[in-house]
Amino acid sequence: MPPHLSADRPAAQPPGRGSVDALISQARRLKGDVDAVRRDTQSDGSDPQERWQRALCDLALHQLDDLNEHLGQLRDGPPQPPAATPPPPERDSLLSRVGSAEWNLLTDEASWSGELFQILGRDPAAAPLTLDELPSVVLDEDRRRLTAMVTDCLVDAKPIDGEFRIVRPDGEARTVHMMGEPVLDSDGSTSSMWAVLRDVSELRRSQRAVSETRDSLQRHRAHTEHRLAVELQEAVLPPWRGSLRLPHQGPQTLDLAARCLRSSTSAMIGGDWYDALELADGETLLSVGDLTGHGVAVASGMAALLGAVRGMAMAGTQPGQLMSWLNQLLDATVQPALGNAVCCRYRPGTRTLTWAQAGHPAPLLFRDGTGRRLNAPDGVLLGATPGAVYAQAEETLEVDDLLVLHTDGLVPGHNPVDSVNLLLDLGPRLGEADTAQDCVRLVVDEFGESEREGDACVLVARVTY
Secondary structure: OOOOOOOOOOOOOOOOHHHHHHHHHHHHHHHHHHHHHHHHOOOOOOOHHHHHHHHHHHHHHHHHHHHHHHHHHHHHOOOOOOOOOOOOOOOOOOHHHEEEEEEEOOOOEEEEOHHHHHHHOOOOOOOOOOOOOHHHHEOHHHHHHHHHHHHHHHHHOOOEEEEEEEEOOOOOEEEEEEEEEEEEOOOOOEEEEEEEEEEOHHHHHHHHHHHHHHHHHHHHHHHHHHHHHHHHHHHHOOOOOOOEOOOOOOOOOEEEEEEEEOOOOOOOOEEEEEEEEEOOOOOEEEEEEEEEEEOHHHHHHHHHHHHHHHHHHHOOOOHHHHHHHHHHHHHHOOOOOOEEEEEEEEEOOOOEEEEEEEOOOOOEEEEOOEEEEOOOOOOOOEOOOOOOOOOOEEEEOOOOOEEEEEOOOOOOOOOHHHHHHHHHOOHHHHHOOOOHHHHHHHHHHHHOOOOOOOOEEEEEEEEOO
16 A cells, blocks of 8 residues: 655654554453453343443454454564465455555556455456446445545545445445545645455344343333333322222212323323322321422332322312422432422312412313313422422302313323313213213213323212202
8 A cells, every 4th residue: 555645744653562562461351351241241131231232342452352353463464575476365354354446547557455455355366346337235324324424535635534335246235434544645636546445244243232222221221110100190199990989987078080191202200199098087188299300210109109198188288288299309319309289178068169279270161061260379399499389279169060180291282271272172971971080081072192291190079969
């Protein structure tokens, strides 16, 4: 391969043999350590993480082999011209994967090393391909890339550094990395072009194996996290199938039903919840809410928050004070989070609903087929303002009244005002429903099939006594 004529600075002196030997020893020790790690990573192919670790070790060993051979060449210096034609290098050796070429633009002649013939799978007795003929062995989709690299080199004197895929005569496709420069004559014109071509097929195959096993591991982790989040959510939320009747000693006062609608665009579980709980004083707790974020950590935080709601309500805490303490709880956590919620206490003796909200949509009250949004007392997002105070409001209900609590996103694709109006438009149809479960089914049939970005919950309570 000819020297670059434009390089006028003195050639760098080769490193001392002792320093290269030290590098070779280090490379060999490192290869032995990596090989030991690979042997320790025994995999039967069932564990995605073990497959990824083994593929990464294979790639590292492959590159360390190349490094070791390069250092050996650096130590031994340029090879002496052989007295006789040497046997071709073994196909899998480093030498068989690196070839060189020069294309003379003045005579239109080409000169290839024997290794390049072997890389391209061509007969060494055949004439080397000219620059015009070289694209004939390149895959159609890569020809434009090769042509652009060669043109930039010959016209603008830009170095070549890129990859393309070739097809050997036996039909095997190989990936080749090409590096080269123009050779200039005395007047600065390009007289020829030289290049070093390396077969990087095995390297790219190893890299793809690492990438594929990494992607498989990430999918496995995502699936595991999704399953854990779902199991945690289902363990915490009331497992209702059909309407739920709370175990009052006297007449049943509320007919209850709820549903959690999953996101159609994300596999991650959000922090939405719904809950209904009979309290020690005979009142009923109704609540819905949402903790921002997705995944196992958020599902776990939602479970802790819902547990706090239940505990404080059971102890007799009124909704406004309960929201204030929830706000303090979120503000004091190790990983602060934001949440929104609405919490109601229903007193069956007087049919009184006492409620508070924290940055959450107000409950909707339907009476005689007509719905309205309850006037919301003051309340900011949970975790947003330390020491926030939450007001509470009261509403007197009547028999056959229908109360709908829901989280954001129940009506996808609409802003909060339009979402409420669309729900209120269901008033006449909800008034004709026989049970709370029928009402939930109507809401799900109307909005459940729409594409939604996040989870959503709906809780329906119908006054029966």
